[in-house]
Amino acid sequence: MLKERQKRFADFYIETGNITESAIKAGYSGNYANAQGYKLLENVGIKQYIDERIAEKDSKRIARQDEVLQYLTSIMRGEQQEQTLRGVGEGAQTISDIDVSAKDRIKAAELLGKRYTMWTDKTQLEGTIGVTIVDDIDD
Incomplete structure (x- = not known):
């Protein structure tokens, strides 16, 4: 379960794609956002939340x-x-x-x-292919 600030960070990150800006908007200090903000994206819960939200948005925009x-x-x-x-x-x-x-x-x-592959184009191919048989098996 995400803390409220982590959820806000994830939502802002989905909108902006900017780690530092999203962390600051979510309520993290500027120093933390600049130096350690990337750690928020390494958090499994935050990453899963972001992936789920993006998939949800894509399913609304893209026809199945x-x-x-x-x-x-x-x-x-x-x-x-x-x-x-x-x-x-x-x-x-x-x-x-x-x-x-x-x-x-x-x-x-x-x-x-x-x-449903109801129609298929029939193609007739003709030609000769040379075959070389090598007998390299010892008796």
């Missing part, structure tokens, strides 16, 4: 594999809509929701098919 597959599937099935501008002239434009185009649905199906 199943999320991408679900989205592509919903496009392929026509469950998604996209917004488009309609109208003529200045001020007459309105935003409308329209179904995703057939082209986009086909592309989503193609990407899903590639993921």
Whole structure:
């Protein structure tokens, strides 16, 4: 269990990436931050906390594999809509929701098919390969 000051240090370090600045903001003395701040990152508990927080943030920002597959599937099935501008002239434009185009649905199906290796390119190779047999076994 981290002490409150250690947790503050870790949170500031995640934001800034600067050991000294983070240690000072967390409440450590300037002398300690300058000379010994690196020891805070060597603390197993602090390091684990930082790793967990970064992984948590990454999972919120970066789509997971199943999320991408679900989205592509919903496009392929026509469950998604996209917004488009309609109208003529200045001020007459309105935003409308329209179904995703057939082209986009086909592309989503193609990407899903590639993921599941549904299509494979067949390649026929022909040629001759020279083989040399060396008989170096004593009788």
